Amino acid sequence: MKQTEDNTQDQQDLRLLRESAQTLFARAGGSDRARKLRDAGGRWGDGMITELAGAGVFGVAVPEENGGLGMGLAAAGVLAEEAGRVIAPEPVVATIGLTIGLLYRLCPDHGMLEKAIGGETVLATAWQERGAAGVAPGRDCRFAGGRLTGAKAWIAGAVGADGYLVVAEGDGGAVLAYAEAGAAGLNVEGRRQADGSALGELSFSATPAELLAEGAAVEAALAEAVSDTTALAAAELVGLSGRAFEIVLDYVKTREQFDKPIGAFQVIQHRATDLYVMQEVAHAAVREVLSSMDRAAAGPQARARLASRAKARAGVAAKKITRDAVQLHGAVGYTDEFDIGLFLNRALVLSAWLGDDTYHRRLWLDARDKEGAER
Amino acid sequence: MTDWNAMTDEDFRREVHQFFESEYPEELRHLPHRPTFAEVEHWHRKLHAKGWVAPAWPAEYGGMGLSAAKLLIFYEEQQRWGVNRGRDMGVQMVGPLIIKFGTQTQKDYWLPRILSCEDIWCQGYSEPGAGSDLANLRTRAEIDGDDFVINGQKIWTTMAHDATHIFMLVRTDPDAPKKQQGISFILAPMDQPGVEVRTIRTLAGETEFCEVFFDDARTPRANLVGELNKGWTMAKALLSFERIFIGSPSLAQNALGQLEVFARGRGAFDDPVFRDRFAQAALDVEDHAALYSRFADQLKRGETLGADVSMLKIWVTECFQRITELMIEAAGPDGGTIGPLQVGNVSVDVLASFYKARPTTIYGGSNEIQRNILSKAVLGLPG
Ligand SMILES: Cc1cc2nc3c(=O)[nH]c(=O)nc-3n(C[C@H](O)[C@H](O)[C@H](O)COP(=O)(O)OP(=O)(O)OC[C@H]3O[C@@H](n4cnc5c(N)ncnc54)[C@H](O)[C@@H]3O)c2cc1C
Numbered sequence: 001m002k003q004t005e006d007n008t009q010d011q012q013d014l015r016l017l018r019e020s021a022q023t024l025f026a027r028a029g030g031s032d033r034a035r036k037l038r039d040a041g042g043r044w045g046d047g048m049i050t051e052l053a054g055a056g057v058f059g060v061a062v063p064e065e066n067g068g069l070g071m072g073l074a075a076a077g078v079l080a081e082e083a084g085r086v087i088a089p090e091p092v093v094a095t096i097g098l099t100i101g102l103l104y105r106l107c108p109d110h111g112m113l114e115k116a117i118g119g120e121t122v123l124a125t126a127w128q129e130r131g132a133a134g135v136a137p138g139r140d141c142r143f144a145g146g147r148l149t150g151a152k153a154w155i156a157g158a159v160g161a162d163g164y165l166v167v168a169e170g171d172g173g174a175v176l177a178y179a180e181a182g183a184a185g186l187n188v189e190g191r192r193q194a195d196g197s198a199l200g201e202l203s204f205s206a207t208p209a210e211l212l213a214e215g216a217a218v219e220a221a222l223a224e225a226v227s228d229t230t231a232l233a234a235a236e237l238v239g240l241s242g243r244a245f246e247i248v249l250d251y252v253k254t255r256e257q258f259d260k261p262i263g264a265f266q267v268i269q270h271r272a273t274d275l276y277v278m279q280e281v282a283h284a285a286v287r288e289v290l291s292s293m294d295r296a297a298a299g300p301q302a303r304a305r306l307a308s309r310a311k312a313r314a315g316v317a318a319k320k321i322t323r324d325a326v327q328l329h330g331a332v333g334y335t336d337e338f339d340i341g342l343f344l345n346r347a348l349v350l351s352a353w354l355g356d357d358t359y360h361r362r363l364w365l366d367a368r369d370k371e372g373a374e375r
Numbered sequence: 376m377t378d379w380n381a382m383t384d385e386d387f388r389r390e391v392h393q394f395f396e397s398e399y400p401e402e403l404r405h406l407p408h409r410p411t412f413a414e415v416e417h418w419h420r421k422l423h424a425k426g427w428v429a430p431a432w433p434a435e436y437g438g439m440g441l442s443a444a445k446l447l448i449f450y451e452e453q454q455r456w457g458v459n460r461g462r463d464m465g466v467q468m469v470g471p472l473i474i475k476f477g478t479q480t481q482k483d484y485w486l487p488r489i490l491s492c493e494d495i496w497c498q499g500y501s502e503p504g505a506g507s508d509l510a511n512l513r514t515r516a517e518i519d520g521d522d523f524v525i526n527g528q529k530i531w532t533t534m535a536h537d538a539t540h541i542f543m544l545v546r547t548d549p550d551a552p553k554k555q556q557g558i559s560f561i562l563a564p565m566d567q568p569g570v571e572v573r574t575i576r577t578l579a580g581e582t583e584f585c586e587v588f589f590d591d592a593r594t595p596r597a598n599l600v601g602e603l604n605k606g607w608t609m610a611k612a613l614l615s616f617e618r619i620f621i622g623s624p625s626l627a628q629n630a631l632g633q634l635e636v637f638a639r640g641r642g643a644f645d646d647p648v649f650r651d652r653f654a655q656a657a658l659d660v661e662d663h664a665a666l667y668s669r670f671a672d673q674l675k676r677g678e679t680l681g682a683d684v685s686m687l688k689i690w691v692t693e694c695f696q697r698i699t700e701l702m703i704e705a706a707g708p709d710g711g712t713i714g715p716l717q718v719g720n721v722s723v724d725v726l727a728s729f730y731k732a733r734p735t736t737i738y739g740g741s742n743e744i745q746r747n748i749l750s751k752a753v754l755g756l757p758g
Pocket of ligand 1: 255256257258262265267268327328329330331332334497498499500501503505506507508530531532533534584734737738739740741742743744747
């Protein structure tokens with residue numbers, strides 16, 4: 001049957017891709033690398049970006065005709081999981097989902113896409129704005145006459161990026177513009193996060209920028225890209241919590257108190273089992289979401305709903321698993337010398353980024369209500 | 376000397392509040408980290424001059440001698456105003472033990488120095504192989520003339536790098552038939568060649584606890600508290616002080632106050648789901664206080680606390696954690712951000728509260744151990 005053969009080929013490609021990402025991250029030093037880069041100031045490794053690009057990581061979900069691998073979100077999710085397992089500081093998900101997600105949808109012929117896929121440039125995408133109580137509902141940042149004015153917030157990978165994709169308001173609606181790092185009137189401030197990374201706050205005053213796309217297509221592409229990124233962030237969380245679970249499982253098997261491994265106490269066994277079940281549910285949910293999102297039939301609203309489902313589940317699991325893992329380690333879990341704390345901190349950041357589980361449960365239900373009403 | 380207990384609760388609360396409001400340094404309010412003594416020294420001097428360093432100690436030893444009800448009010452006001460506990464291991468832990476088991480000479484010598492913070496104490500119980508299973512401790516103290524000679528290692532010793540003295544459990548009889556026997560409680564100076572302190576960084580990036588190495592360190596035999604080889608029973612008595620202290624409502628109350636300020640600023644109270652979760656947390660804190668005062672009264676009547684005191688710690692520490700998790704939720708996209716977050720004209724360090732809450736279920740006897748205690752010693756479950 002042709003169908004199965006194709007699937008098998010796909011599965012094989014996927015496995016190869018996963019393995020090369022695994023090898024790359026392992027060779028570069030796994031989670032130790034995350035700690036070192038954090039202590040060195042929180043930026044990612046440039047060499048790593050090049051190697052990841054070489055392995056095809058950034059173009060994984062870009063259609064083949066636009067210079068990507070055309071393997072879809074499910075494949076991107078596999079890579080996000082691997083990044084999560086080693087708490088990689090590289091903005092893998094933000095680059096695949098937001099930056100490249102916008103570029104291939106809105107301006108596939110612009111040279112920028114190829115450079116981003118090839119890891120020659122690392123761009124950060126600025127789309128949210130700060131309001132009085134969190135994310136502002138509207139957009140105040142303006143693009144007119146080739147210049148940007150206003151501010152953007154919560155930008156992953158902003159500090160050290162080569163340039164910025166900025167979603168702004170133009171005369172004819174939404175605009176995607178490009179501003180170079182160091183452009184006149186551009187100010188970048190990094191807000192330090194629990195994992196040592198920074199979320200950027202950008203401000204523009206008559207900053208020169210290039211118009212990449214405008215109109216309704218920008219809104220549509222943004223919505224799609226945000227859904228993709230949200231689902232991929234969920235996959236990163238699942239990778240992270242999966243690894244955190246392995247670490248704690250190993251620990252309770254070896255740490256002895258009262259003359260036996262603490263994993264011999266039934267309380268610990270049940271706790272570990274609960275975490276295991278939670279991880280498996282999250283893993284299954286996120287994988288199902290990613291492949292459903294790849295299906296042509298899934299419209300933008302359904303994709304947004306699916307992404308929210310994934311982020312809600314993965315956020316709950318990662319928070320619970322990393323926090324319980326610290327508890328089950330006892331005091332060593334509260335140190336910076338043991339890896340488990342790195343996982344807890346990274347989970348905090350990834351869970352807040354693009355909305356936490358409470359937020360996404362609400363979006364999920366809103367989307368479901370709306371789809372129900374339309375049906 | 377004022378008899379605080381004779382005042383009405385309202386008068387006492389006003390008095391305490393007024394003192395904090397007028398005297399407590401603004402820059403120390405809601406301090407996100409554990410301070411060194413140098414950071415809080417100017418405040419400690421004021422507190423000492425006022426005679427308010429040890430609210431729970433009997434007046435004859437320089438304490439305020441507060442009744443349970445008054446003590447609760449004191450802690451409540453302290454938390455409400457964001458007053459830091461300072462370096463209080465002496466007052467909270469070793470002081471009560473000396474009062475209970477020390478000789479008159481020990482009381483006369485050590486207690487005033489605790490109150491004045493001339494001596495700053497750290498707690499040397501845990502070892503790499505002796506955490507929950509504390510009786511497994513190996514650090515040795517051998518008698519040599521008028522001294523004990525100490526060899527071994529302690530770990531997780533909070534603020535040891537900023538302490539002058541350590542109170543510790545050591546093994547004085549390695550041949551005793553049971554692990555719990557042959558352990559003694561001694562006091563030792565830190566400033567000597569045989570004591571080496573290495574700080575350990577926490578996952579919050581703070582330097583809060585340490586490893587302490589003893590290599591032929593010395594302390595006079597006169598610094599043995601209670602009987603030789605009887606340290607375990609005393610330490611257990613101290614643990615019940617510790618448990619009622621960690622089980623007190625203060626940390627959760629303070630966090631709840633911070634949560635309320637922060638969430639109002641962020642508009643979270645418009646959300647019915649948040650309202651419900653806030654109400655749950657607030658009632659968890661209030662109802663816990665009711666349970667707490669039952670135990671505190673028992674203590675004031677001079678009764679020893681039973682194993683059931685463990686429930687205070689379980690309840691309040693887990694409640695504290697939930698409150699700080701709610702803060703993170705209310706922070707939304709700023710939930711992973713280090714440092715104070717501005718809301719209106721105040722700022723709240725959400726992550727610092729979250730980090731502070733994490734180890735409360737680990738130290739002072741982990742919550743798993745407390746549950747073991749309740750199920751065996753209180754509920755009488757077999758096994
Ligand atoms: C911030 C902080 C400050 C501290 N300050 C001090 C200090 O100043 N002085 C000091 O002496 N110590 C201090 N400690 C140490 C603290 O007392 C120990 O961490 C605690 O006793 C637990 O021991 P452990 O860390 O070795 O964990 P372990 O005993 O190894 O426990 C690991 C996990 O196994 C669980 N477990 C263990 N035994 C059982 C069992 N029988 N049944 C079920 N579960 C079990 C525990 O609950 C925990 O979840 C501090 C700890 C922290 C985190």
